[in-house]
Amino acid sequence: xxxxxxxxxxxxxxxxxxxxxxxxxxxxxxxxxxxxxxxxxxxxxxxxxxxxxxxxxxxxxxxxxxxxxxxxxxxxxxxxxxxxxxxxxxxxxxxxxxxxxxxxxxxxxxxxxxxxxxxxxxxxxxxxxxxxxxxxxxxxxxxxxxxxxxxxxxxxxxxxxxxxxxxxxxxxxxxxxxxxxxxxxxxxxxxxxxxxxxxxxxxxxxxxxxxxxxxxxxxxxxxxxxxxxxxxxxxxxxxxxxxxxxxxxxxxxxxxxxxxxxxxxxxxxxxxxxxxxxxxxxxxxxxxxxxxxxxxxxxxxxxxxxxxxxxxxx
Amino acid sequence: xxxxxxxxxxxxxxxxxxxxxxxxxxxxxxxxxxxxxxxxxxxxxxxxxxxxxxxxxxxxxxxxxxxxxxxxxxxxxxxxxxxxxxxxxxxxxxxxxxxxxxxxx
Numbered sequence: 001x002x003x004x005x006x007x008x009x010x011x012x013x014x015x016x017x018x019x020x021x022x023x024x025x026x027x028x029x030x031x032x033x034x035x036x037x038x039x040x041x042x043x044x045x046x047x048x049x050x051x052x053x054x055x056x057x058x059x060x061x062x063x064x065x066x067x068x069x070x071x072x073x074x075x076x077x078x079x080x081x082x083x084x085x086x087x088x089x090x091x092x093x094x095x096x097x098x099x100x101x102x103x104x105x106x107x108x109x110x111x112x113x114x115x116x117x118x119x120x121x122x123x124x125x126x127x128x129x130x131x132x133x134x135x136x137x138x139x140x141x142x143x144x145x146x147x148x149x150x151x152x153x154x155x156x157x158x159x160x161x162x163x164x165x166x167x168x169x170x171x172x173x174x175x176x177x178x179x180x181x182x183x184x185x186x187x188x189x190x191x192x193x194x195x196x197x198x199x200x201x202x203x204x205x206x207x208x209x210x211x212x213x214x215x216x217x218x219x220x221x222x223x224x225x226x227x228x229x230x231x232x233x234x235x236x237x238x239x240x241x242x243x244x245x246x247x248x249x250x251x252x253x254x255x256x257x258x259x260x261x262x263x264x265x266x267x268x269x270x271x272x273x274x275x276x277x278x279x280x281x282x283x284x285x286x287x288x289x290x291x292x293x294x295x296x297x298x299x300x301x302x303x304x305x306x307x308x309x310x311x312x313x314x
Numbered sequence: 315x316x317x318x319x320x321x322x323x324x325x326x327x328x329x330x331x332x333x334x335x336x337x338x339x340x341x342x343x344x345x346x347x348x349x350x351x352x353x354x355x356x357x358x359x360x361x362x363x364x365x366x367x368x369x370x371x372x373x374x375x376x377x378x379x380x381x382x383x384x385x386x387x388x389x390x391x392x393x394x395x396x397x398x399x400x401x402x403x404x405x406x407x408x409x410x411x412x413x414x415x416x417x418x419x
Contacts, residue, residue: 025386075369082366086350089332095352152349159370298354302329305354 114277127167
């Protein structure tokens with residue numbers, strides 16, 4: 001390392017140590033940049049792919065109001081994807097490159113979206129559990145050391161709380177409805193509970209990147225800490241819903257001041273993340289089709305802009 | 315605010331350039347940088363910015379500027395560019411010691 005590089009690295013580390021933000025044109029270690037690009041892109045891809053399981057229910061939502069709410073929520077997910085792609089682009093990558101990496105399976109999205117939404121109650125379970133887990137993950141990211149990512153997360157977190165509440169509201173109504181509706185809500189929670197806990201990633205002793213990400217101020221809590229925080233938050237809410245969580249070992253531990261939970265089946269997590277989930281093929285195929293079939297719209301808009309160049313400020 | 319500038323001249327594969335988005339949250343406040351959008355022209359850039367950044371009434375006015383038109387200083391706060399501001403302490407009112415008799419100024 002040359003003397004200049006050492007000085008740049010020292011300045012970077014001092015900025016992190018002072019809990020100040022790194023901004024796009026600051027010098028940063030290549031590995032810091034690469035980690036952020038991978039993480040922000042994966043996050044953006046998750047928002048975009050995450051539109052699919054919910055969009056599946058837009059035409060079948062049980063009332064006009066529920067339909068309008070779900071449309072607004074899915075539109076938010078698109079918006080979140082765009083905030084995040086914009087943040088990733090400040091690191092020197094192009095959005096089109098990131099699409100390409102998603103479409104060719106070189107970058108991943110959250111494996112939770114490889115599960116199907118079988119009933120209307122699944123839309124409630126996604127909002128309450130999946131968005132609840134996302135919020136638990138994302139609130140600390142509002143203090144991430146990379147400025148544009150942190151700013152995008154602040155916007156996203158504000159909007160996610162509507163998502164979680166609408167999910168809770170769906171489940172609450174179902175749970176307190178007819179016995180069949182209650183059963184539908186319980187079934188959805190039973191299916192989404194374990195995959196939701198897996199969203200926080202592998203346990204700390206199997207998460208090789210955690211230490212470095214925490215040293216860089218990208219991550220503020222470990223996977224297990226966030227998972228525990230989520231469980232502690234969600235158990236009392238489940239009681240209010242009148243629904244149970246499908247873990248016989250879930251109980252309050254007064255000594256730890258936290259809920260204990262049963263073992264998570266990590267073989268399922270790795271199977272789904274590596275392409276073996278129920279919907280992996282469908283999700284990616286749909287995404288690629290939407291992108292390919294929308295090409296003529298993008299081309300037409302570009303042609304129109306080229307034709308009128310000079311008449312508008314472009 | 316203008317740190318993400320000169321190198322951002324790229325277009326995506328469809329030839330849509332990047333625009334920086336500035337939003338005035340309400341009357342009486344200045345436009346503040348919110349993020350960026352891709353769009354083929356200024357009209358679409360405004361529409362995209364509205365859809366992406368103001369879904370909850372976050373703004374009463376939007377500016378979009380082609381990213382390539384933003385000129386930025388060096389991002390380094392210790393840059394000599396900002397030195398002239400540092401050595402003129404007499405620009406601050408606290409530089410002047412007032413006689414005790416003056417209670418307020």
